[in-house]
Amino acid sequence: xxxxxxxxxxxxxxxxxxxxxxxxxxxxxxxxxxxxxxxxxxxxxxxxxxxxxxxxxxxxxxxxxxxxxxxxxxxxxxxxxxxxxxxxxxxxxxxxxxxxxxxxxxxxxxxxxxxxxxxxxxxxxxxxxxxxxxxxxxxxxxxxxxxxxxxxxxxxxxxxxxxxxxxxxxxxxxxxxxxxxxxxxxxxxxxxxxxxxxxxxxxxxxxxxxxxxxxxxxxxx
Amino acid sequence: xxxxxxxxxxxxxxxxxxxxxxxxxxxxxxxxxxxxxxxxxxxxxxxxxxxxxxxxxxxxxxxxxxxxxxxxxxxxxxxxxxxxxxxxxxxxxxxxxxxxxxxxxxxxxxxxxxxxxxxxxxxxxxxxxxxxxxxxxxxxxxxxxxxxxxxxxxxxxxxxxxxxxxxxxxxxxxxxxxxxxxxxxxxxxxxxxxxxxxxxxxxxxx
Numbered sequence: 001x002x003x004x005x006x007x008x009x010x011x012x013x014x015x016x017x018x019x020x021x022x023x024x025x026x027x028x029x030x031x032x033x034x035x036x037x038x039x040x041x042x043x044x045x046x047x048x049x050x051x052x053x054x055x056x057x058x059x060x061x062x063x064x065x066x067x068x069x070x071x072x073x074x075x076x077x078x079x080x081x082x083x084x085x086x087x088x089x090x091x092x093x094x095x096x097x098x099x100x101x102x103x104x105x106x107x108x109x110x111x112x113x114x115x116x117x118x119x120x121x122x123x124x125x126x127x128x129x130x131x132x133x134x135x136x137x138x139x140x141x142x143x144x145x146x147x148x149x150x151x152x153x154x155x156x157x158x159x160x161x162x163x164x165x166x167x168x169x170x171x172x173x174x175x176x177x178x179x180x181x182x183x184x185x186x187x188x189x190x191x192x193x194x195x196x197x198x199x200x201x202x203x204x205x206x207x208x209x210x211x212x213x214x215x216x217x218x219x220x221x
Numbered sequence: 222x223x224x225x226x227x228x229x230x231x232x233x234x235x236x237x238x239x240x241x242x243x244x245x246x247x248x249x250x251x252x253x254x255x256x257x258x259x260x261x262x263x264x265x266x267x268x269x270x271x272x273x274x275x276x277x278x279x280x281x282x283x284x285x286x287x288x289x290x291x292x293x294x295x296x297x298x299x300x301x302x303x304x305x306x307x308x309x310x311x312x313x314x315x316x317x318x319x320x321x322x323x324x325x326x327x328x329x330x331x332x333x334x335x336x337x338x339x340x341x342x343x344x345x346x347x348x349x350x351x352x353x354x355x356x357x358x359x360x361x362x363x364x365x366x367x368x369x370x371x372x373x374x375x376x377x378x379x380x381x382x383x384x385x386x387x388x389x390x391x392x393x394x395x396x397x398x399x400x401x402x403x404x405x406x407x408x409x410x411x412x413x414x415x416x417x418x419x420x421x422x423x424x425x426x427x
Binding site: 086088 | 269270271272291294295297299301302303304305306307308309310314318319321322323324
């Protein structure tokens with residue numbers, strides 16, 4: 001556990017030294033969502049209809065940009081071997097990596113989403129539900145990505161494969177996230193899709209770090 | 222201390238060794254020799270539990286990796302081809318992290334002593350990316366020496382080291398072996414010694 005915290009601390013230090021990645025990620029999120037609104041023109045009804053879907057899809061894509069940073073650098077510089085040979089269970093390693101990656105790349109998207117939602121004409125409770133869905137859904141996405149990243153870290157063209165593995169598995173999270181926001185925008189209760197997202201997150205927390213740990217061990221050769 | 226029996230290792234379609242057995246007592250050094258691609262690194266990775274064995278067993282102080290991985294791993298130290306350093310972090314932070322991975326709490330005094338022994342004093346706050354390859358190797362070795370596990374698995378540990386660095390490494394190896402540790406060292410240099418010429422295991426002949 002203490003080693004896991006040391007990994008977490010190191011990850012934050014490294015990510016903040018690579019601040020350009022963080023800026024690029026945020027800029028990608030903002031510019032890509034803006035592109036959709038330009039294509040839709042100024043038709044407010046259409047914008048509001050697209051809003052939740054566009055923001056969720058772009059959030060997913062911008063998180064995909066950061067997913068190769070989960071294990072690939074550690075594989076390349078040899079620190080992954082040292083971490084796998086430490087007293088720490090690789091599941092804690094995966095959890096620490098996922099936690100740091102989400103705080104640096106996922107949390108800013110959650111915080112920015114109400115602003116972007118408002119620019120799409122979302123209002124009222126929908127501007128609360130949208131970040132809530134992202135806060136529940138994006139950590140589950142990162143946990144999914146840890147398994148795919150652990151499996152593909154040693155591959156030369158692993159980034160494309162990582163995206164192909166994550167995208168179909170992310171579909172239920174995406175659908176519930178978008179649906180909850182749409183229901184909120186139309187004034188319907190949103191408890192059911194939010195609870196489903198919460199259940200996905202709990203399931204991901206309970207299972208995926210162990211799966212990622214096993215994948216890291218299996219691909220260490 | 223280290224007992225390997227009947228090891229068979231495959232790398233893809235190629236069999237690297239078959240039914241290989243050897244043992245290593247406290248205070249002894251084994252040199253793994255062989256041409257490039259003969260399987261030295263793969264054998265080291267098998268001994269570390271990083272690569273699965275096709276068949277055979279490895280026991281370290283009577284513990285097999287499969288039976289108690291945590292206890293097995295506590296007894297070994299690893300230095301691979303890659304230094305295991307984070308280019309973005311300082312020399313001190315890299316060393317502290319290496320010690321932390323072994324469960325050793327942050328000890329500034331110990332870090333200072335290790336950096337001095339490795340000839341890196343005065344570079345504590347420099348990021349690893351700004352070190353020369355030789356200095357990075359020294360830092361990686363300082364981490365291993367600080368952890369001081371009973372078995373050292375070293376893959377070309379003198380890569381990028383100058384003559385002084387190789388002498389320093391030999392001295393540290395001598396101290397480790399005198400203290401009852403043992404080491405398996407893969408590389409192309411034949412001069413490593415352990416109170417006399419070290420036994421060699423030459424791979425790639427079968």
